[in-house]
Amino acid sequence: MALTLYVDTDRWRAHQRSVLADFPDLIPVCKGNGYGFGHERLADEVSLLELPMIAVGTTYEAARMRELFSGDILVLTPYRRNEEPVPLPDRVVRSASSVDGVYGLVGSRVVVEVMSSMRRHGVTPGELGKLRTALEDVRLEGFAIHLPLDRTDGTDAVEEVIGWMDRLRSARLPLETMFVSHLSAEELARLRQQFPQTRFRARIGTRLWLGDHEATDYRGTVLDVTPVAKGDRFGYRQQKAPGDGWLAVVAGGTSHGVGLEAPKALHGMTSRAKGVARAGLATVNRNLSPFVWDGRQRWFAEPPHMQVSILFVPGEAKGPQVGDEMRAILRHTTTQYDRVMEN
CATH class of the missing domain: 3.20.20.10 (Alanine racemase)
Structure with a gap:
């Protein structure tokens, strides 16, 4: 995994x-x-x-x-x-x-x-x-x-x-x-x-x-999936689940470079507005993860751990299963993978 x-x-x-x-x-x-x-x-x-x-x-x-x-x-x-x-x-x-x-x-x-x-x-x-x-x-x-x-x-x-x-x-x-x-x-x-x-x-x-962005692809293996109801407490800091859904434990944490982000140069009002929105969400512990599931980037349930990340997948999305892989949008220059697969 x-x-x-x-x-x-x-x-x-x-x-x-x-x-x-x-x-x-x-x-x-x-x-x-x-x-x-x-x-x-x-x-x-x-x-x-x-x-x-x-x-x-x-x-x-x-x-x-x-x-x-x-x-x-x-x-x-x-x-x-x-x-x-x-x-x-x-x-x-x-x-x-x-x-x-x-x-x-x-x-x-x-x-x-x-x-x-x-x-x-x-x-x-x-x-x-x-x-x-x-x-x-x-x-x-x-x-x-x-x-x-x-x-x-x-x-x-x-x-x-x-x-x-x-x-x-x-x-x-x-x-x-x-x-x-x-x-x-x-x-x-x-x-x-x-x-x-x-x-x-x-x-x-x-x-x-x-x-060529289509020539390479990062994917993290789903290691565990736990159903949660709105308000259930979880994780190191015992935060509350924002809704019904699943907590998905995915391979890829801070030791891999997940969660690391370089400062961005923002040009124009649209990119600045998005930056302000991201900063505002972070103050209420809403941080978008690099992992994509069922067509959308998913939120970190809590800050990434050393070797895994815990994501919140809402109930309206397809339920992840142990052994599934989630695509991860990661910077090559800051990422340390576990293995390479050639195809």
Whole structure:
């Protein structure tokens, strides 16, 4: 009895190949929990795609990945002086987002990140003069720009990249390779047409591994079902049942990531109104679970336990049975499943 990740492997791999067709020369990103699939599985998938480089988040992930993947490994987190040294082979490429960071990577293979409208990290235009000297002592693999997902101000992602290409060229810095994130295939084609001498390499994670939502499915097994009448007390806190129905104990709790939710960026009055409504319901212990039964997401009867969740299924719905599976709408990047089933 488990929280299971079901994978339609043929469909999942067909999607990977379609992304590769749209983004030739892409670099697959495998960071965090491997987008829910794990580093070992994604390393195998990248090898099947016959791609020469993979990107990871940290040096610790690179140390694990070197045992799983034989090609080059790009570390996305920028180098900082005084960081804990992690022994890594020469096929690992480090990122740098400052002139000082470049100076700290003497002799290393380096990708230099420039400051985009993300305002997260990167070399600024005013530092380009100093950067030329710092690059003399490293093996420059190229420059990189990490772009925002949404552009609510109406600006053009391609124009932002072009602006940086012009700055780098004016500073007489090499433009052989540019690593980019969050561009469409059409936008990338525009850049390649305008800069035919530059190799553009897209770093892609979510779109590659999770872009086809129908290829994967989480399901939790129903472990127990108990009939309840309105007002019956139950659970750790002895709350009252809101109506007649069933308490369904389902595999999948906090240790699996059930109940974890990242803050959302809300745009427009409708999404804000929904956010206010959810917050109001939470104050009276009404929290919607990720589990779907009989066509609807069901409410948590109480906060999820470590390995199971208890849901309230109202009497007008189809009654769940022990051994049934409930589909769960979960984020791959925060979920730890018990098993994978391929089909």
